[in-house]
Amino acid sequence: xxxxxxxxxxxxxxxxxxxxxxxxxxxxxxxxxxxxxxxxxxxxxxxxxxxxxxxxxxxxxxxxxxxxxxxxxxxxxxxxxxxxxxxxxxxxxxxxxxxxxxxxxxxxxxxxxxxxxxxxxxxxxxxxxxxxxxxxxxxxxxxxxxxxxxxxxxxxxxxxxxxxxxxxxxxxxxxxxxxxxxxxxxxxxxxxxxxxxxxxxxxxxxxxxxxxxxxxxxxxxxxxxxx
Amino acid sequence: xxxxxxxxxxxxxxxxxxxxxxxxxxxxxxxxxxxxxxxxxxxxxxxxxxxxxxxxxxxxxxxxxxxxxxxxxxxxxxxxxxxxxxxxxxxxxxxxxxxxxxxxxxxxxxxxxxxxxxxxxxxxxxxxxxxxxxxxxxxxxxxxxxxxxxxxxxxxxxxxxxxxxxxxxxxxxxxxxxxxxxxxxxxx
Numbered sequence: 001x002x003x004x005x006x007x008x009x010x011x012x013x014x015x016x017x018x019x020x021x022x023x024x025x026x027x028x029x030x031x032x033x034x035x036x037x038x039x040x041x042x043x044x045x046x047x048x049x050x051x052x053x054x055x056x057x058x059x060x061x062x063x064x065x066x067x068x069x070x071x072x073x074x075x076x077x078x079x080x081x082x083x084x085x086x087x088x089x090x091x092x093x094x095x096x097x098x099x100x101x102x103x104x105x106x107x108x109x110x111x112x113x114x115x116x117x118x119x120x121x122x123x124x125x126x127x128x129x130x131x132x133x134x135x136x137x138x139x140x141x142x143x144x145x146x147x148x149x150x151x152x153x154x155x156x157x158x159x160x161x162x163x164x165x166x167x168x169x170x171x172x173x174x175x176x177x178x179x180x181x182x183x184x185x186x187x188x189x190x191x192x193x194x195x196x197x198x199x200x201x202x203x204x205x206x207x208x209x210x211x212x213x214x215x216x217x218x219x220x221x222x223x224x225x226x227x
Numbered sequence: 228x229x230x231x232x233x234x235x236x237x238x239x240x241x242x243x244x245x246x247x248x249x250x251x252x253x254x255x256x257x258x259x260x261x262x263x264x265x266x267x268x269x270x271x272x273x274x275x276x277x278x279x280x281x282x283x284x285x286x287x288x289x290x291x292x293x294x295x296x297x298x299x300x301x302x303x304x305x306x307x308x309x310x311x312x313x314x315x316x317x318x319x320x321x322x323x324x325x326x327x328x329x330x331x332x333x334x335x336x337x338x339x340x341x342x343x344x345x346x347x348x349x350x351x352x353x354x355x356x357x358x359x360x361x362x363x364x365x366x367x368x369x370x371x372x373x374x375x376x377x378x379x380x381x382x383x384x385x386x387x388x389x390x391x392x393x394x395x396x397x398x399x400x401x402x403x404x405x406x407x408x409x410x411x412x413x414x415x
Contacts, residue, residue, distance in 0.1 A: 091285045
C-alpha cells in the first residue's frame, strides 16, 4: 500500500481546510469585517483629529485585531468534531502535531492574513504615517500567528465543552497579552519615527516559542477531547 | 462498564459484537480503536501493545463509527480524496470505481449533505474500503441501509475476509456474511 507521507498529509489537510473555508464565506469575512468596523468606530467616538488618533493607533489596531482573530478560533476544530472527521484524523496514522500545524496554518491564512492585508488602510484612517505601515503589517502578521497557535491549544482543550467559546477567550487572551504589549509598542515606536526592531524581534521570538510548543499540545488536547 | 472481556481476531476472522443497547458495544470498539483508554487491560496488535506505536497501529485499521465522518460541504468524491488521501495515495479512478460499486456513481459530484442517510453510510463504507487496511472496525455499519445495501455491504465484508482481512462488527441483527462463519461476542 502506498502510504501518504507526513508532509503530503499536512499539505492535503491545509488544502482541505482552505477549500472548506471558501465554502463558508460568511465565516471568513466575519473577522475582517469586525476588525474594520471596530477600528472605524474609534474616530467617531473619540475625535476625528488625526494627531490624537495617531497616539492611540497602535493600541486600537492591536486590540481590534486580537478580538477579530479570536472570533474565528472557535470554528477551528468544532465542525470536524461534530461530523466525525476529527475522529478519522486522529486515526489517520499521521503525526497529529503536523496535522495541527496544517490546520493552524489554514486558519491563519483565512482569519489572520486578511487582517494583516487590510491593516494599512485602517492604519492610515487612524493617522499612521506611511513610513510606519510596514511595522503595522509585520507586527500584526507575527501577532495573529501567535494568536492562531495559542488559540489552537485553547480550541482543542474546550472542544468537548458546551459554551466553550467563553472559556476559550478566558484561556487565550491572557496568554496573548505579552504579544499585545510588544506589538502595540512596535507600532507606537514606528509612528514616532524610531526603529521598532526590538519589540518586533521579541514578537518573532514569541511566535517561534508558541509554534514549537503548540503542535504537540494541540495533538494531546485533541486526543483528550475525542475520548 | 466492561469487565472480563477478551476477544481476538486473525486473518479471515469476523467477530460480531452483540448486546442490548447500552451494553458497551461502541465503548469496546472505541477502546480497540485506541480512541478510549481502558482503566485496566490492554489491546495488542500483532503481539505489541497499541500504545507502543499508535500511529503504525492506526494505519493498520479502518474505523467506521456512529457518525459517518464525512464533510457535508464536500462532494462524495472530495470527501474520499481528502479523508482517504490522509492515509494513502489514491487515484481518481479508484475513487470512481468504489463509488460505482457501492451504487454512488451518479451522486459523485453531489455534496454529502444532499445525500440520503443510507447513501452517506455507503459513502462512509467507501472510505473504509479505499483505506485498504487489514482490520475493519465497524460500528453499526448496516444502519440506514436498504435490503440491497445490506447484501452489498455483507459481500464487501466477505471479499475483505477472503483477501485475508479481519472485521469486528457491532450490530443488533446477526450479520450474514457470505462464505464466512461469524464468531459472536456477547456483552451482557
